[in-house]
Amino acid sequence: MVRGVVGAFVVAAASLVTSVVPASSWVASLPIASDLRHSLPGRMIGLAFMVFGLGLLGWAWLSVGRDVLAGVQHRLLPLVAAWCAPLLFTPPLFSRDAWSYAAQGALVSHGLDPYALGPGALSGRVIEAVDPMWMNTPAPYGPLPLAYGGLAAQVTLDPYLLMLAHRALALLGIVLIAWAIPKLAVACRVDPTIATWLVVANPMLITHGLGAAHNDVLMLGLACSAFAIALTGQWGTAAVIAGTAAAVKAPGGLVVIAIAAVMSPLAGRALRLASLAIAGVVSVLTLVTIGELTGVGSGWLGALDVPGLVRSPFSIANLLGMGTSGVLEWLGADTAAQEALQVIRLLGILTALTLIAVLGLRSHIHQAARAVGVALLAVILLGPTAHDWYFLWCLPFLAVARPGRRLTTAVVGVSLILTIAAPLNSSLRGAVIPILVTTALVLVVAGALLGHLRTLLPAPQAATGGREPRIVGTRLVSSIRERRNGEIRSATSTSRS
Template identity: 85%
Template sequence: MRVPSPLVRGVVGSWVVAASALVTSVVPQSSWIASIPLRDSLAGRMTGLTFMVFGLGLLVWAWLEVGREVLAGVRHRLIRMTVLWSLPLLLAPPLFSRDAWSYAAQGALVANGFDPYTVGPAALSGRVVEAVDPMWMNTPAPYGPIPLAYGGLAAHVTDNPYFLMLAHRGLALLGIVLIAWAVPKIAVACRVDPSVATWLVVANPILITHGLGAAHNDVLMLGLACSAFAVALTGRWGTAAVIAGTAAAVKAPGGLVVIAIAAVMSPLAGRALKRLASLAIAGVVSVLTLVTVGELTGIGSGWLNALDVPGLVMSPLSIANLIGLGTSGVLDWLGAEDAAQQALVIIRLLGILAALGLIAVLGLRSHIHAAARAVGVAMLAVVLLGPTAHDWYFLWCLPFLAVARPGRRLMTALVGVSMILTIAAPLNSSLRGAVIPILVTTSLVLVVVGTLLGRLRTLQPAKAPRSPQPAAPDAAMSAVAAAPPPGPHPQQS
């Protein structure tokens, strides 16, 4: 029997995921989706989870097959393929996470005159808070003024949580468009095949499912950060710094792209004072932009006081959490209860300080050729050493590492992590305490991941294009400046 093409496999997988979301995703009780019969029984929910993992496996399998061909030099219409894979998820309930319902409720807070940085969704009542995770009902919003002001405008139009969720998915879609525009341009400047970078980032199932499907505002942050880097490579570092501040006005880590902007401003290595001045200038412009956005939207900057809210989740993906919880457990077992309570706080603080120290070193020492890698490593440090980490946080570093001339090991690591975090996505907080679904879903994930892992061996990083010849940084920047205006790259459309 002939196996369908990767394009068809990906489309089918995406439709299966979208249909399964009607059974597995958390939705407001007042929604018609909540009355679907399969949602009322364990057998029905397990059927939905099984199809969800199957659909994700199909999507990842298709992506890996396309990647093998792209790395071998075969031309693919990657943007068109990404659009077709994404379409089924546009109207689906949020995948894997309930954050989009929190976004809807926080926008409603703004629309009703509440300060989202001092009160949580519990200040509201009605259907807009029905699907909000109870953990976040009484917590202030840890997001910047842009998504909150946008959510407030949407909530003035409708109080339907489903339509509000779709409005925030629109922001995620805008972020993907910005990423699709910026990544090929950054790849050209870094002398990486833009088709490979586009496949690894834009067509990546983790961006399609976690980014668009879950409607996380991290995607808009990332799109703005990538755009800031691409604009800086054209020599307009002032504009780039403003865009970086706008990215930080969505979520704070977006501002880390100033590391790359400073590298463009002072590309000569070994001149610490010049680099420090560049960082200071780009940083000041970005911060002023951040404050200005807060004032213009009327939201303010109170979100800076709520940045520790995500840390309420003890994520095992954070190295600081793992060490802290392990140390706390040992101390508690030894009877040192007071020390056990302090251990996690201290180790988390040390993790943050270590991340900040690494960011400072990267900002001062990274030259223009390593600017993308520096931002990627800085983002990764914030994720792994910060107080919490979610699987979609991997998106923060993906575009920058993908254009940093990845060798075989880094390429395999990026592909492997993308594959695993996509297929394991159904093991999210909505399964909290559900022993049987967790065990069954884990088994399904292991089977699908194990089946696909062997295909990683066929992936080889493509060689950098021979034309243009390796040149000085100025030549690379000139190539980017001469690139066509925003739109699909010729090789992908």
């Protein structure tokens, strides 16, 4: 508890120096922070403390995980609340997207179309901290957060207060995830305490989700809630919530794969296709209805390619496309080089859609969580772009998909790396010295934390028959061994009788 809270407070203090804030905000005029912000040594001090605080938070999470996996009972939700509290009122961490949310909401409140105009159509303090890269691009988000932002902008045009309003949506998303994860874990025969630790207490969710105020967290909370409600037999309500998740960001609608699996458990492909069609139609109708009722419309579908302006290294399609373009440029085929990236991105999208279709038709109820997790992971890795916080999309579904030792270790490792490396974001573009220094700090801290992964989970034992133990119900391989020994003793006693 204490180590995580101290880490969160250090991160909050460092954000006053490292985060981009509007020039008119109270943060910009803080005596010490403003002096540090406007000098290279000061910014480096802020980045060093940021990485240190993230390391403390990750260390605390690993320590709790070691206890939880060993069978120690922890009250995880109060722990998560304590870790989240210091980040509630800080500037956005690692990303300037929350300032874009504020400006897009102001567009809606002024009666302007956020799917045709960018924040640059406005003037004043509401656009002071918007990333210049997104100043003239339309919003790629669904109607729900834009309508909400429009309502908030009718109350105030202070960008900091508008950012806090969007952070409240992220907090709501975390609450929904915390409500849904134990229910999904029990239904999927996974220890709910372990699943809660792996997802809700995850420092990546706390920092990237709440700290950066990304609306992806609300999308994820609604998607998890839709799956949990579908498991109670209310698939119609679940499909409506799935459409609401898609009204935040389109990938949230992929939870209909799990809803269809619940509607027709262990059924043939024909019935599964019918279930997908019904759940999909209900979700799409919900999405369209939300767009019409809010007055925002569905123009965001034409702006879904806006995030693709960022050539992210997390996307396999991007890496292959940029590599192919570089080779073609070296060979002198400039025209082909320009088209190669778009062609490979298109192939990546088609591959992802094909995989999603296969998962939707072949996944029965016991594989529903894994199917959604894999589908979202395919969208991330094969889509036109991917940011580090996008990996939150698949986290809850993979965590309840009966993960073995290797998958759990991979999830923990990726979460730690993406948390510690978060300061290496777009706000450091072109700043060579901060990038090099921060990279060195990240490597040191991440390396120290990853060294603990070997002792986090028990290694496979002979009692498991050479198979990896599942983190389900029983928490230790030794408990499996004791149970089997008890069965053997019972059988021996019976035979003697």
